[in-house]
Amino acid sequence: MPIAPIFRVNEFALNQGSLQDFVDCRRRFLLRHIRRLAWPAIESEPALENERYMQQGARFHHLLHQHLMGVPEARLSAMLAARPADEDLRRWWENYLEWRANPHDFAELWQPQARLYPERSLSATLDGGGQPVRLVAKFDLLAVLPSTEESGTARLLILDWKTSRRSLSRSHLEGRMQTRVYPYLLARAGERLLGLPVDPDQVELVYWFAEEPLNPARFPYSQARFLEDQRYLNDLATLLLRLQDETDFPLTHDERRCAFCTYRSLCDRGVRAGEQAEAEIETGQDWLPDLDLEQIQEIEF
Numbered sequence: 679m680p681i682a683p684i685f686r687v688n689e690f691a692l693n694q695g696s697l698q699d700f701v702d703c704r705r706r707f708l709l710r711h712i713r714r715l716a717w718p719a720i721e722s723e724p725a726l727e728n729e730r731y732m733q734q735g736a737r738f739h740h741l742l743h744q745h746l747m748g749v750p751e752a753r754l755s756a757m758l759a760a761r762p763a764d765e766d767l768r769r770w771w772e773n774y775l776e777w778r779a780n781p782h783d784f785a786e787l788w789q790p791q792a793r794l795y796p797e798r799s800l801s802a803t804l805d806g807g808g809q810p811v812r813l814v815a816k817f818d819l820l821a822v823l824p825s826t827e828e829s830g831t832a833r834l835l836i837l838d839w840k841t842s843r844r845s846l847s848r849s850h851l852e853g854r855m856q857t858r859v860y861p862y863l864l865a866r867a868g869e870r871l872l873g874l875p876v877d878p879d880q881v882e883l884v885y886w887f888a889e890e891p892l893n894p895a896r897f898p899y900s901q902a903r904f905l906e907d908q909r910y911l912n913d914l915a916t917l918l919l920r921l922q923d924e925t926d927f928p929l930t931h932d933e934r935r936c937a938f939c940t941y942r943s944l945c946d947r948g949v950r951a952g953e954q955a956e957a958e959i960e961t962g963q964d965w966l967p968d969l970d971l972e973q974i975q976e977i978e979f
């Protein structure tokens with residue numbers, strides 16, 4: 679029997695995770711974001727190990743946030759040294775420190791002239807066919823790098839920390855909603871936060887991998903890409919508003935997605951969860967899809 683939608687699309691803010699759900703599987707978007715249906719299933723196996731790994735990912739983000747907010751490196755290193763069980767965390771932290779000491783193409787990022795904005799959110803309104811739809815993102819780190827004589831204008835970096843166990847290919851990352859939404863939102867809404875006009879041609883998104891610190895994935899942005907993303911995101915918002923009253927969003931045709939989806943038993947798409955390492959490749963989610971930093975403030979070191 680059809681169930682009436684609980685939430686309207688313009689009652690909540692879209693983000694890269696909800697948009698990814700929509701493009702991956704409309705049924706998942708309906709269940710997770712319109713009906714907010716909690717379904718008791720683990721997303722990937724082995725569950726306990728994955729839970730631990732997710733916690734480590736959350737702690738790593740929190741650790742870097744503390745460091746970028748001014749907590750001394752020595753204090754954080756000493757704290758980690760006292761926790762021998764946090765092996766992954768310690769390795770990622772050492773990789774991060776090593777990268778900071780030898781940043782190669784990112785030397786300006788760690789110079790005193792760079793302005794750093796860790797854990798900031800930006801939002802903008804999409805045009806859903808004449809109706810407003812809010813889009814938000816929370817960034818691990820935004821950085822304004824000083825202008826050089828050559829460029830004459832400031833470079834803007836978006837850093838996203840990834841703790842995936844397996845490499846995420848460039849083509850995979852390129853297709854993710856995050857790769858569209860982050861630079862688009864910075865170009866659209868960054869001026870108020872940064873205090874300077876944002877030129878899309880000066881924006882770059884960088885995925886930095888804790889397991890491969892010297893091999894970040896870089897995605898330079900551009901005015902042309904900004905206009906393309908604006909059209910694409912407005913079209914998605916329009917489609918979402920049009921479809922939200924439907925009662926039967928279709929299941930994805932790509933059943934590989936179902937192995938890592940909490941709703942698989944509800945959709946009659948299997949019971950057993952897929953392997954986490956495969957899920958990282960399949961979904962691009964290395965731990966939590968949308969980390970709420972207010973939640974991880976509670977994590978102690």
Ligand code: SF4
Nearest residue numbers: 703929936939942945
């Ligand atoms: S189990 Fe498959 S069809 Fe059902 S919501 Fe998840 S991805 Fe979509």
